[in-house]
Amino acid sequence: GENVEQHPSTLSVQEGDSAVIKCTYSDSASNYFPWYKQELGKRPQLIIDIRSNVGEKKDQRIAVTLNKTAKHFSLHITETQPEDSAVYFCAATQTGTASKLTFGTGTRLQVTL
Amino acid sequence: DAGVTQSPTHLIKTRGQQVTLRCSPKSGHDTVSWYQQALGQGPQFIFQYYEEEERQRGNFPDRFSGHQFPNYSSELNVNALLLGDSALYLCASSVFPEDTSEQYFGPGTRLTVT
Numbered sequence: 001g002e003n004v005e006q007h008p009s010t011l012s013v014q015e016g017d018s019a020v021i022k023c024t025y026s027d028s029a030s031n032y033f034p035w036y037k038q039e040l041g042k043r044p045q046l047i048i049d050i051r052s053n054v055g056e057k058k059d060q061r062i063a064v065t066l067n068k069t070a071k072h073f074s075l076h077i078t079e080t081q082p083e084d085s086a087v088y089f090c091a092a093t094q095t096g097t098a099s100k101l102t103f104g105t106g107t108r109l110q111v112t113l
Numbered sequence: 114d115a116g117v118t119q120s121p122t123h124l125i126k127t128r129g130q131q132v133t134l135r136c137s138p139k140s141g142h143d144t145v146s147w148y149q150q151a152l153g154q155g156p157q158f159i160f161q162y163y164e165e166e167e168r169q170r171g172n173f174p175d176r177f178s179g180h181q182f183p184n185y186s187s188e189l190n191v192n193a194l195l196l197g198d199s200a201l202y203l204c205a206s207s208v209f210p211e212d213t214s215e216q217y218f219g220p221g222t223r224l225t226v227t
Contacts, residue, residue: 006155034215043117043203044156083215089155100169101205101216102145103155 002027004092006104011025013080014112023090024072030092031074034101035064039086047088048075061098080111115140117206117219125225126194134189134222138206143174145187145215146169147179156203162187163209191224199226 003026013019025033031052036044050057050064050073057064061080066073077084087106094100116135126132138145144163148156158171162181183185184205191198201223205216 023223033127036218045213045222046217049215100158101148101156101162105155106153111192 001113002030002092002102004090004104006090006107008107009105009109009112011111012038012110015080015082017080019080019084019109020108021075021088021090021109023074023104024070024071025090025102026071027091027092027094028068028071029072029094032067032093032099033064034091035075035105036089036091037086038089038106043091077109080109082111082113085109085111115163117142117204119202119204119219119222121222122220123223123225124226127204128194128196130194131190132194132224133194134191134202134224135186135202136189136202136206136219137186138204139217141216142206142208143185144207144209145181145185146205146207147184147189148186148218149173150201150203150221152200159189194226196226199224 006023015097034049040043050066061078063076087108089106090104091101093101120135142219146161147159150156160170161168176192178190181203201221203221204219207216
């Protein structure tokens with residue numbers, strides 16, 4: 001089955017700096033890679049996703065890159081703000097097959113003033 | 114447009130008891146997946162229901178069972194509760210056959226087993 005590894009487990013940045021979270025996956029059949037943000041006591045919320053036919057996707061301050069050959073994908077947050085503080089999870093799945101999401105272990109991002 | 118809803122919000126049970134958790138999918142969604150999220154961990158897939166059938170199952174024992182109703186809502190049942198079953202149980206809904214695979218999560222049910 002799929003295995004997703006995520007690093008780092010914790011990340012502290014100053015407001016305005018950039019943050020990068022990295023994930024690797026094991027199953028070459030995986031073709032959909034979402035990122036979820038989970039604030040304390042709340043539900044995971046999809047913030048951005050990327051499919052295997054795309055190398056990079058950007059949405060305002062958030063971007064995701066995918067390297068299929070190396071089987072890794074990364075989340076980039078620029079100009080971080082205190083409200084970006086949360087736990088971020090990467091996930092991987094193969095679409096169209098009653099797909100289950102396999103999650104990484106999460107990165108706790110702390111943005112300090 | 115209602116999102117994914119779950120009930121109850123919190124639940125406290127004793128070892129050996131049984132529990133039923135409920136989920137209503139987002140409007141227009143027909144597929145429900147259940148995940149277990151232990152404290153400090155990522156969600157772990159339990160199983161997925163579509164057309165009232167279990168379509169895929171994760172690495173969870175038979176004590177975990179589910180059901181989907183004709184209105185697409187779903188239940189998760191856990192029998193013979195263990196202390197290790199204490200976790201946040203998340204329900205996610207999507208559309209089958211998942212061309213996009215976007216899954217929307219509910220707020221979860223926090224289960225504490227004492």
